[in-house]
Amino acid sequence: MPESLNPSAAPEALLDAADLREAGHRLVDRMADYLASVESLPVSTALGPRELARRFAEPLPVDGRPAAEVWDEVWQAVVPNAIHLAHPMYMGHQVAPPLPHAVLADAMASLLNQSLAVWEMSPTGTLVEAQVVRWLVELLGWPAGADGTLVSGGSVANLTGLLAAREARFPGCWRGGVAATEDAARAVLLVSGHSHYSVERTAGLAGLGSDAVVSVAERGGTMDVGALEDTLRAVRREGRIPFAVSATAGSTATGLFDPLSDVADVCAREGVWMHVDAAHGGSFLLSGRLRGLLAGIERADSVAWDPHKMMWMPMSAGAVLVRDRRHLDTTFQQKAPYLFHPRAGEERSGDTGQRTLQCSRRFDALKVWICLRHYGTAHFGALLEKTVRNTQTLHALLAAAPDFAPVHDVQGNILCFRHLPDPLRGADDARIDAFQTEVRERWNASGRGWITATVLDGRRVLRVTLINPHTDDRHLHALLDGLREVGREVLG
Ligand SMILES: Cc1ncc(COP(=O)(O)O)c(C=O)c1O
Numbered sequence: 396m397p398e399s400l401n402p403s404a405a406p407e408a409l410l411d412a413a414d415l416r417e418a419g420h421r422l423v424d425r426m427a428d429y430l431a432s433v434e435s436l437p438v439s440t441a442l443g444p445r446e447l448a449r450r451f452a453e454p455l456p457v458d459g460r461p462a463a464e465v466w467d468e469v470w471q472a473v474v475p476n477a478i479h480l481a482h483p484m485y486m487g488h489q490v491a492p493p494l495p496h497a498v499l500a501d502a503m504a505s506l507l508n509q510s511l512a513v514w515e516m517s518p519t520g521t522l523v524e525a526q527v528v529r530w531l532v533e534l535l536g537w538p539a540g541a542d543g544t545l546v547s548g549g550s551v552a553n554l555t556g557l558l559a560a561r562e563a564r565f566p567g568c569w570r571g572g573v574a575a576t577e578d579a580a581r582a583v584l585l586v587s588g589h590s591h592y593s594v595e596r597t598a599g600l601a602g603l604g605s606d607a608v609v610s611v612a613e614r615g616g617t618m619d620v621g622a623l624e625d626t627l628r629a630v631r632r633e634g635r636i637p638f639a640v641s642a643t644a645g646s647t648a649t650g651l652f653d654p655l656s657d658v659a660d661v662c663a664r665e666g667v668w669m670h671v672d673a674a675h676g677g678s679f680l681l682s683g684r685l686r687g688l689l690a691g692i693e694r695a696d697s698v699a700w701d702p703h704k705m706m707w708m709p710m711s712a713g714a715v716l717v718r719d720r721r722h723l724d725t726t727f728q729q730k731a732p733y734l735f736h737p738r739a740g741e742e743r744s745g746d747t748g749q750r751t752l753q754c755s756r757r758f759d760a761l762k763v764w765i766c767l768r769h770y771g772t773a774h775f776g777a778l779l780e781k782t783v784r785n786t787q788t789l790h791a792l793l794a795a796a797p798d799f800a801p802v803h804d805v806q807g808n809i810l811c812f813r814h815l816p817d818p819l820r821g822a823d824d825a826r827i828d829a830f831q832t833e834v835r836e837r838w839n840a841s842g843r844g845w846i847t848a849t850v851l852d853g854r855r856v857l858r859v860t861l862i863n864p865h866t867d868d869r870h871l872h873a874l875l876d877g878l879r880e881v882g883r884e885v886l887g
Pocket of ligand 1: 489547548549550551591593643645646647672673674675701713
């Protein structure tokens with residue numbers, strides 16, 4: 396052994412069951428206390444990044460310290476200044492307060508640390524994932540022969556689905572690249588005007604170039620199907636080749652759903668791949684009352700669906716699903732004899748790494764599997780319906796108030812609106828937009844609630860995702876009252 400290597404570190408200390416038991420019990424108690432008292436905390440920190448950065452700047456530790464001390468610091472330094480998604484006044488981005496059994500399942504997944512790249516490193520994990528995929532496929536209403544994998548989230552799911560579309564339309568593109576596949580150089584991807592940026596990013600990553608993305612006009616905040624047909628024709632007249640349409644089910648800004656049945660009609664007629672970015676809205680299939688919003692998704696070729704959004708899973712848990720599994724088999728075409736091992740009698744590789752962008756992949760399926768088995772689809776349906784009911788209630792409150800204005804209808808659990816108190820009547824657009832920004836910043840810094848903002852039709856609007864099922868009417872009234880108060884402060 397080289398002299399510089401230290402032989403004294405006892406390996407058993409690293410895998411100490413007693414240590415895990417003692418620290419684990421203490422941690423779980425603290426986590427439960429946190430959840431029980433989260434409503435008494437400010438929803439998020441009032442400190443800015445610079446002040447917080449100072450608290451975390453310290454030299455690289457050479458000698459360790461007792462675990463209890465380090466964990467105490469987590470509760471003193473990290474938790475109080477975190478953003479608390481479990482607080483019912485958290486109404487921000489589409490990041491969920493996770494279900495308790497999903498949190499525990501994630502700890503279990505870390506303990507087992509199965510690597511989903513290959514079957515032999517996750518003999519049961521691969522099959523648990525396959526079951527979760529079968530359930531998602533069943534909810535989509537797809538026939539036998541569909542498949543998918545869990546991925547890190549909607550961005551990778553969109554990338555994978557659209558890479559599958561590229562290879563399906565331009566076979567050989569994987570090997571020869573876009574330049575060697577003359578047709579692919581003329582490829583066009585049609586998207587909803589409001590699609591998530593990860594869809595356009597796909598075109599860049601796939602070598603098609605972001606200029607290959609053509610945005611279809613909207614009507615009432617969703618894809619205008621007449622415009623889709625016109626755009627397809629226009630693109631073809633230019634000698635370009637539309638290879639896929641990406642529709643959105645639950646758009647990021649407004650939670651609205653593109654008319655998937657109509658989009659499916661057009662795609663079928665035109666022979667174009669239909670991808671649905673249902674990262675947000677896919678979970679609505681779990682509610683009998685809400686699944687109608689996704690009518691037509693059963694005709695899609697590929698779907699992105701994030702259980703880490705509206706199934707209340709902790710990150711990460713995304714899924715990419717393809718109606719015909721053969722397309723997933725040709726999306727990535729590689730051999731890696733150090734990893735992938737064909738097994739005798741196997742019709743198709745059980746090594747899911749051959750069908751995923753990631754190699755090391757967490758056992759994220761475990762939490763989805765446990766939670767579907769424990770809570771059942773009925774419970775998920777009820778939670779989803781509560782969040783949509785809350786959003787409808789908020790819309791009604793805003794519409795009835797003289798000083799607020801919702802800016803679109805409600806389909807899901809996202810809503811954009813403006814605060815327009817009397818002194819702003821007649822003010823110019825820039826002033827009104829700046830006011831929305833100031834109100835949001837003050838409200839979020841107050842610790843009483845947390846919302847987000849976006850730009851719709853060129854105008855700054857406030858935006859909420861009502862993702863916490865513990866949010867109720869009381870909190871919705873508190874939001875309006877609170878925004879009025881900070882609005883008065885802003886106006887001086
Ligand atoms: C519609 C939609 N698609 C894709 C994504 C990206 O998902 P992820 O952050 O899991 O990669 C989001 C994220 O908000 C989204 O709203």
